[in-house]
Amino acid sequence: MFRNVEIALASLYVTTTGILIAGIYYVHQVLGVEQWGIIAFLSLLITLIVGGVMARIAITPLREHFYHLERFSKETLHELNLPINTITANVQMLRKTHTDEKSLKRLERIEVASEMLKERYNELDYMIKKQSEREKIEHFDLGEVIEARLVFLRSLYPSVVWQVDIEPCDVYGDRIGLSKVIDNLIENGVKYSPKNPIITITLRNYTLSLCDQGMGMDEITLIHIYDRYYQSDSTMAGYGIGLNLVKRYCDRYAIALHISSKVNEGTCVKLEFKKREENGK
Structure with missing residues (x-):
């Protein structure tokens, strides 16, 4: 994907430079315009237009990459939420049937580990929202x-x-x-x-x-x-x-x-x- 971006940026540079040189030649030699101020203005205008179009083309693969990455991250977070809640719910159920000290300590360790997973889940969710500038202020x-x-x-x-x-x-x-x-x-x-x-x-x-x-x-x-x-x-x-x-x-x-x-x-x-x-x- 990044190789395509490099190729697109190189093409942008070469194409913009070529069009700029061709434009200057056409205005000066074919149209016979001698005022270099007008030539410079038209050259800048052509450069901005072509540069804008080529930049949009060059950034498209990168934009698509981050879009798919964000969507994948959200789907992964959604899938993580279900097993975490399942573990928590089952631990609470097991507490009702296991009352000996050894079992309760094991359940407590599972519960703490589940809480740690939940914290990582919240942290990933926060980072994704932060990247999207959607923090709740x-x-x-x-x-x-x-x-x-x-x-x-x-x-x-x-x-x-x-x-x-x-x-x-x-x-x-x-x-x-x-x-x-x-x-x-x-x-x-x-x-x-x-x-x-x-x-x-x-x-x-x-x-x-x-x-x-x-x-x-x-x-x-x-x-x-x-x-x-x-x-x-x-x-x-x-x-x-x-x-x-x-x-x-x-x-x-x-x-x-x-x-x-x-x-x-x-x-x-x-x-x-x-x-x-x-x-x-």
């Missing part, structure tokens, strides 16, 4: 979003000690995207706190703070933390793209992002949201 209570995420994260990380102090906070933006930002920051805190993880979450005066007492980062690492695929410790799980996405979200919705860290003491991330009267919404 709205006012919502950030405190409620944090509480909802903690319900899931507490089951996922039972060994973590959570210190939570949040108040209602009305913000404006993309609720699903902000949920992913919170998940990423908390998961980073857990991931880089290998011993007795303690996560402190504070929401006061339109400022969200997420702090851990983990391994921390030095100044060199802090310089590169927003680089895509960068990881300070290659042995840790993850793709190294999380903070890059966090920063992009914060930049998009004018959220001030501050990260402070000390080696062997931990890391603290602060998100400063605009008050409702400040963003004019």
Whole structure:
């Protein structure tokens, strides 16, 4: 497909150049026009017309490719939703007939894995909608979003000690995207706190703070933390793209992002949201 685009673009260049040269020759030699200003204007006009037509032809294969890719992604997401719901429903049914501790622990692990699949489903759905510029921008209570995420994260990380102090906070933006930002920051805190993880979450005066007492980062690492695929410790799980996405979200919705860290003491991330009267919404 991309080979066809390359061929189309090369054809665009050659054809436009040929028509331009032929046009100049025809106007100057055949029609006898000596005013070079008129010749230049007509040449520019011909170039714009031919270039526009050829560019439309060249971009058609790429447009069709992304259209089919988006449709395939939506169909795949739809197919994933059914087995996830089936697993969840059957786990709930099995809980009614299995009461011994061993079976309940197994069911709990299945349920947590199902929730993780559901989160990935929501994330893919969010990314597809974001690419299509169809995010749902709205006012919502950030405190409620944090509480909802903690319900899931507490089951996922039972060994973590959570210190939570949040108040209602009305913000404006993309609720699903902000949920992913919170998940990423908390998961980073857990991931880089290998011993007795303690996560402190504070929401006061339109400022969200997420702090851990983990391994921390030095100044060199802090310089590169927003680089895509960068990881300070290659042995840790993850793709190294999380903070890059966090920063992009914060930049998009004018959220001030501050990260402070000390080696062997931990890391603290602060998100400063605009008050409702400040963003004019």
